[in-house]
Amino acid sequence: MTRAPTNVPAAEVSPERHASWLELFFDLVAVAGVAQLAHLLHGEPGWHDVGLYVVLFLAFWTNWLFLTLYGNVAKENTHVRRLLAGMFGLTVMAAAVPGVQEGGKGTAFAVAYTATRFLGRTAFRDRREILLDWPTVSLRVGAIPWLVSIWVDGPARPWLWTAGVALDLYFTFALSQSRLLQRLQEQREHLSLRHALFGETGDGTPGREGTVTLAHTDTEHLAERLGLFTLIVLGEGVVQLVDAGSGAEWDARFFAVLSGAFLLLVLLWSLSLRRGRGGIPGLGNDAPPARLLLALHCVVTGALAALAAALGVTVEHVDGRLPQQAAWLMASASGAYLLVATALTHRTRPGRPTRLLTAALPALALCAALGLTDGADHRPVASVWALVAALGWFAWWTRETQAAEPHRTEEAENSPR
Known part of the structure; x- marks a missing residue:
């Protein structure tokens, strides 16, 4: 049976909770990322350089945010290896920024972005949670243009990245909480039906109780x-x-x-x-x-x-x-x-x-x-x-x-x- 409460109380917040040593270590990648992105604006940047900076900053910030939200919700249950793997992915993204318009580094940036995005998404999927505060953590649509760009070189690649960022922005604000609750209710009914007909839960494991819950940030x-x-x-x-x-x-x-x-x-x-x-x-x-x-x-x-x-x-x-x-x-x-x-x-x-x-x-x-x-x-x-x-x-x-x-x-x- 799936839990899907419609009236979700505010998350209980412990006033003593601060960023852990793991989270502070993870935030170090932001130092490298911001430093590398700033180099795109050195010299006499044109409109193309500014546009590329905006897209890459959004990409870096989004992946940082996905894993930050995961640690925020999971608290002491945060998987250290998952967060460290995401840290490595962000490090690769930062290292690829100089010369990102070249074939090899552009491909590396796209691969690292897609892999890190996958880590952030699967973190919530494995916890069987939907985050109302930032719904794109559970969606794949924004990552599709990035995935395609791995095999596309030349001027089309930055446009694919722009499309991926635009899709994320659109669905972030287009998906209201009511629509997300409706989606969660549909999943609940689907899982209940499968359990009644086949004796299995949504993850395909017989006899286990599948739970999909709403997550809120601290x-x-x-x-x-x-x-x-x-x-x-x-x-x-x-x-x-x-x-x-x-x-x-x-x-x-x-x-x-x-x-x-x-x-x-x-x-x-x-x-x-x-x-x-x-x-x-x-x-x-x-x-x-x-x-x-x-x-x-x-x-x-x-x-x-x-x-x-x-x-x-x-x-x-x-x-x-x-x-x-x-x-x-x-x-x-x-x-x-x-x-x-x-x-x-x-x-x-x-x-x-x-x-x-x-x-x-x-x-x-x-x-x-x-x-x-x-x-x-x-x-x-x-x-x-x-x-x-x-x-x-x-x-x-x-x-x-x-x-x-x-x-x-x-x-x-x-x-x-």
Whole structure:
């Protein structure tokens, strides 16, 4: 007989649960992955490079998320070998990013993605669970274009990857909880019928009770893991500054850019982790549905990784003009971050629209001005400090959101262990 409760209580959350040593070790692959993906945006990236970055970041983040959700739900029952195998798959994906448009490395990336995706899916299948919070962990459709791309070379391959990512995004938000519950009910009836007619369960084993249950995430533990990923991305920004600064001439302009870029990362850290939740700026305790929360995390971390790469390019060009593409990338990434922060701050404190507009509009206008300015006027020092002014202005005018939830500072300082 199959259990399929229609009214599922919220998952019991232990306030003492933190990321395990295994999960922290697994998250190390994010360091390598983000670092390699950032290299796609070095130099003077074109639209094709930016598009490839978006697709590959979504692919890497999705596979990281599938295995993170598995550990979140399985808790102490997490299979160590499965998680380590997924870690190896993500490592191969990261290593294949440089030259991913070449035949061999592109094939390796597709194979590693498909295999890691299979690990994440089978983890929930073996547990006989359907995760309502992110339903694509149980679906295969998004992996099909990636599987096909293993045998396809040339310009068609990135388009197949784009199709796979698009299918995942579509089904993530198209499958409502009611439709998933209906699907679960149909499975229950099918298994009950097979048991009545043949004396077997859905896995084909006579006499065993087949159970398909609904799984829910541990929201506090998931927020910690998401915050750790964001912290890793911000750390990559520091690495970009160090790498670029090691080959630059250390003069007054260099220190002006370096100090501004570092202050910018500090502001992003404060907004995301001290005054946000799960690494997402402006997010309060009344979090949106898990699907939207995870989607926002993907947007924020993708923007932060792109901004980190652009900051590295800025330090490299400290003695000259900043390339138009780098300035546009910095402006776009900062603007996307601010839009998310503005929307979530409004959701947290809807009663102060005038103050929020005072914070958001000048900050967004500065980002737009930087992105639309002619390339000949892009000076590294002015560009970096314009973004510092934009983020600093926003942080100053929205500072009362932290005071509204005084426990947030204590959580930020005490977690993770």
